[in-house]
Amino acid sequence: MVFLPRxxxxxxxAILLALASTNLSGSMTASLVVTMxxxxxxxxxxxxxxxxxxxxxxxxxxxxxxxxxxTVELTLFNQAERRITxxxxxxxxxxxxxSAKIITRRLPAHREIMQTYTLKSxxxxxxxxxxxxxxxxxxxxxxxxxxxxxxxxxxxxLPDLAGEDSRDLQLALAGALHTGRRKSLxxxxxxxxxxxxxxxxxxxxxHIDWKxxxxxxxxxxxxxxxxxxQRLMIMLDFGRLMSPKIGPYRKxxxxxxxxxxxxxxxxxxxxxxxxxLFNDELRAFAEPKKGQAQMSHFxxxxxxxxxxxxxxxxxxxxxxxxxxxxxRTLIICFTDLSDSESARSLLQAxxxxxxxxxxxxxxxxxxxxxxxxxxxxxxEFEVYRHVAAMEIxxxxxxxxxxxxxxxxxxxxxxxxxxxTATINEYLQIKETARL
Numbered sequence: 001m002v003f004l005p006r007x008x009x010x011x012x013x014a015i016l017l018a019l020a021s022t023n024l025s026g027s028m029t030a031s032l033v034v035t036m037x038x039x040x041x042x043x044x045x046x047x048x049x050x051x052x053x054x055x056x057x058x059x060x061x062x063x064x065x066x067x068x069x070x071t072v073e074l075t076l077f078n079q080a081e082r083r084i085t086x087x088x089x090x091x092x093x094x095x096x097x098x099s100a101k102i103i104t105r106r107l108p109a110h111r112e113i114m115q116t117y118t119l120k121s122x123x124x125x126x127x128x129x130x131x132x133x134x135x136x137x138x139x140x141x142x143x144x145x146x147x148x149x150x151x152x153x154x155x156x157x158l159p160d161l162a163g164e165d166s167r168d169l170q171l172a173l174a175g176a177l178h179t180g181r182r183k184s185l186x187x188x189x190x191x192x193x194x195x196x197x198x199x200x201x202x203x204x205x206x207h208i209d210w211k212x213x214x215x216x217x218x219x220x221x222x223x224x225x226x227x228x229x230q231r232l233m234i235m236l237d238f239g240r241l242m243s244p245k246i247g248p249y250r251k252x253x254x255x256x257x258x259x260x261x262x263x264x265x266x267x268x269x270x271x272x273x274x275x276x277l278f279n280d281e282l283r284a285f286a287e288p289k290k291g292q293a294q295m296s297h298f299x300x301x302x303x304x305x306x307x308x309x310x311x312x313x314x315x316x317x318x319x320x321x322x323x324x325x326x327x328r329t330l331i332i333c334f335t336d337l338s339d340s341e342s343a344r345s346l347l348q349a350x351x352x353x354x355x356x357x358x359x360x361x362x363x364x365x366x367x368x369x370x371x372x373x374x375x376x377x378x379x380e381f382e383v384y385r386h387v388a389a390m391e392i393x394x395x396x397x398x399x400x401x402x403x404x405x406x407x408x409x410x411x412x413x414x415x416x417x418x419x420t421a422t423i424n425e426y427l428q429i430k431e432t433a434r435l
Contacts, residue, residue: 002135007042007142014038045138049145050080056088056132056149066160066257067248069120072100074132076115078107085137087144088115091130093155096121121157122248124256124303129153156303159256196220228270230435231288231329232426233321234259236302239279241336243307246415251364252307255334258362258419262332262426263298267291269430274325277301278317280310287324312342314349322353330435331359332422337412338366338392343399350408358435360409362422369393 018031059073072092078084084107090100098119107113121127132151135144196212199219212220236259242252259275266273272288275298284301286294312335321331331353337343346361353359372389375382396412403410413421429435 001046002144002146004137004142004144006140010038010041010142041140042142045140045143046145049136049138049143050082050084051145052147053078053080053084053136054086054088054134054147054149055079056134056151058090058129058132058151058153060129060153060155062155064121064155064157066124066157066253067120067122068160069098069118071116071118074103074115074117075112076103076105076107077112078109081109082139083108085141086134087137088132088134090117090132092119093121093127093129095123095125095127122253123306124157124159124253125306126154126156126304129155158299159253159260159302196222230271230430231325231327232262232266232271232273233288233325233329233331234263234273234275234298235317235321235331235333235335236275236277236305237279237312237333237335238277238283238305238307239312239335240307240309241312241339241342243309246364249415250307251336251415252305254364254415254418255362256302256305258422259332259334260299260302261419262422263295265423266426267295273298274329275301276317276321277305278312279308280313282317282320285320285324288329314342314346318349318353322357325357328435329357330426330429331357332362332426333359334362337361337363337396337399340395340399343402347399347403347406347408350403351406354407358409358429360411360425360429361403362411362418362425364415364418365412366392366396369396 014031014034018034055077057075057077059075061070064070072090074088074090076086076088086105086107088103092098092100096119098117100119101117103115105113105115129151132149133146134149135146137144196209197220199208199213199221207221209220209222236252236255238252242250242255244251246254263273263275267290270290272290273294274286274288275284276282276286277284283305286297314335325331333346333350335346337346350359350361369389369392372385373393375386377383377386400410400412409425411421411425
């Protein structure tokens with residue numbers, strides 16, 4: 001039971017009346033009558049508050065998208081024989097942004113209403129909604145009866161594929177993607193013969209089919225398309241270095257979103273896609289395959305992984321991938337190069353992949369460090385920050401140059417451009433037939 005302000009106001013009034021009438025005859029009787037009336041009112045509220053008066057149903061989508069707001073619907077039904085006044089509050093997962101507002105309403109007997117509130121989650125994973133707590137107010141407004149309704153419900157938060165990333169994905173599936181802008185697929189790109197057609201002014205003269213031109217009496221060009229059935233291995237590092245946050249997400253979240261987009265496009269292009277998820281050891285592995293089932297397994301494995309405190313073991317993981325991938329494979333590894341020791345370990349592990357495979361290292365550049373190097377320091381503290389940032393940035397650039405000089409391709413872009421840059425790199429490799 002919870003006593004409401006009206007009860008305390010009545011109680012204080014009764015005490016003040018009793019004190020004011022202490023010198024009057026019959027004051028004791030008056031005080032006793034007031035006390036009995038207050039007690040009777042409280043008992044009346046206790047008796048007439050219906051137990052289990054409220055029935056609640058919660059409706060929330062079982063599959064959610066990271067950072068995308070969603071609506072929770074609460075359906076409230078008055079099971080009592082009279083009108084009730086109540087307060088209801090839900091118990092969403094603590095990791096969700098937003099809170100379940102306290103709903104205060106009056107509801108006639110055997111009537112139903114629906115209330116909604118909005119939440120979002122910046123974390124992936126599996127989360128549980130808890131019980132719904134409510135209070136029903138007595139007819140005199142002096143006390144409330146508390147209760148809870150257990151409504152356990154589990155939801156999954158998948159990687160974010162909305163907004164700009166979704167637009168880029170649609171453009172890429174429609175044709176090609178370069179720096180986030182749509183362009184028509186250039187005729188003659190790729191290396192797999194598709195068809196013959198009449199030569200056009202912007203066609204490459206190297207693609208003219210002279211035999212066909214002689215037969216038809218006009219210039220005929222060969223049209224090519226990118227090869228299919230090539231192999232792509234997506235390697236995703238979720239070790240210690242992938243835990244720093246950039247904006248609302250961690251580095252790992254940006255890498256996950258980019259890897260999902262990449263897998264979708266590669267499967268759409270007819271390629272085989274595999275994946276390896278690792279930190280200090282290999283945690284999940286799948287050889288390159290086609291089909292939506294492969295995509296579903298990949299996304300399911302991505303839901304629960306979170307950055308760990310362990311150092312990533314590149315040597316063991318790359319050796320496993322090289323042993324399992326006998327055919328030439330495009331190996332795209334999402335990782336971080338901010339630590340020089342880890343970068344050297346990555347370089348040593350990636351070199352044996354060449355020349356059989358084509359390794360590409362995708363990393364998020366530290367835009368905050370770069371911003372500090374470009375700002376003019378104005379005091380001693382900023383001078384220290386500027387010098388420290390320059391050392392970090394120069395070491396990072398040396399690591400990139402070291403990888404490129406050994407034949408390992410690298411892509412280093414700000415976090416918000418990671419998906420676009422990754423898709424561009426994949427499409428460019430396909431179009432130039434480097435795989």
